[in-house]
Amino acid sequence: xxxxxxxxxxxxxxxxxxxxxxxxxxxxxxxxxxxxxxxxxxxxxxxxxxxxxxxxxxxxxxxxxxxxxxxxxxxxxxxxxxxxxxxxxxxxxxxxxxxxxxxxxxxxxxxxxxxxxxxxxxxxxxxxxxxxxxxxxxxxxxxxxxxxxxxxxxxxxxxxxxxxxxxxxxxxxxxxxxxxxxxxxxxxxxxxxxxxxxxxxxxxxxxxxxxxxxxxxxxxxxxxxxxxxxxxxxxxxxxxxxxxxxxxxxxxx
Numbered sequence: 001x002x003x004x005x006x007x008x009x010x011x012x013x014x015x016x017x018x019x020x021x022x023x024x025x026x027x028x029x030x031x032x033x034x035x036x037x038x039x040x041x042x043x044x045x046x047x048x049x050x051x052x053x054x055x056x057x058x059x060x061x062x063x064x065x066x067x068x069x070x071x072x073x074x075x076x077x078x079x080x081x082x083x084x085x086x087x088x089x090x091x092x093x094x095x096x097x098x099x100x101x102x103x104x105x106x107x108x109x110x111x112x113x114x115x116x117x118x119x120x121x122x123x124x125x126x127x128x129x130x131x132x133x134x135x136x137x138x139x140x141x142x143x144x145x146x147x148x149x150x151x152x153x154x155x156x157x158x159x160x161x162x163x164x165x166x167x168x169x170x171x172x173x174x175x176x177x178x179x180x181x182x183x184x185x186x187x188x189x190x191x192x193x194x195x196x197x198x199x200x201x202x203x204x205x206x207x208x209x210x211x212x213x214x215x216x217x218x219x220x221x222x223x224x225x226x227x228x229x230x231x232x233x234x235x236x237x238x239x240x241x242x243x244x245x246x247x248x249x250x251x252x253x
Contacts, residue, residue: 010204023195074143133164
């Protein structure tokens, strides 16, 4: 802006291993959304390199990136991003259409994904006929339908009530136990603590990288009142918690 240059990400170096459950936490403006866009191949770095499963993607074209996202990455968004005129089944089929999968096969794959999240009886309902928790389940089914290498969740409980938030986090735990790689972007410390590895980002830099596998909390152990998008009310508290839990004397790497 003017003469001021801001590096949204500043020299970040990160390796996420297959089958990890990682949370990336930081306050608004920390750079976590930009990092999510890089990990999800929604954006490319101005310098440096990024590999997905050994393939360098930093210089790919927009079409190549779109193809990679479709085949390798499943997205779960805070606001679901479902098409309101389509049924749950049709929403889940969308990424499979872009992959060129024949109609009969993609319908079967979409039905299997919806059954996996417990919505086999809601597949012909439109998003407006579903609760927030059910819409997020459709979003998860859509992310799973193409069997991606990575599931990238951006504040997945942020728009949900406490009970639905706990159910969605439990579902992500179950997917991790089945062998999926999960990355959650959040500013909620109680959500971050449910991952086996916690990355803290601040001012565009990763300030701590903590192995939380021994203290990993299951969804059922997190107070429902602590789950959700409390951006305005909890940021000061979150800031203090980050310093207390992940301060300079911690066991970060």
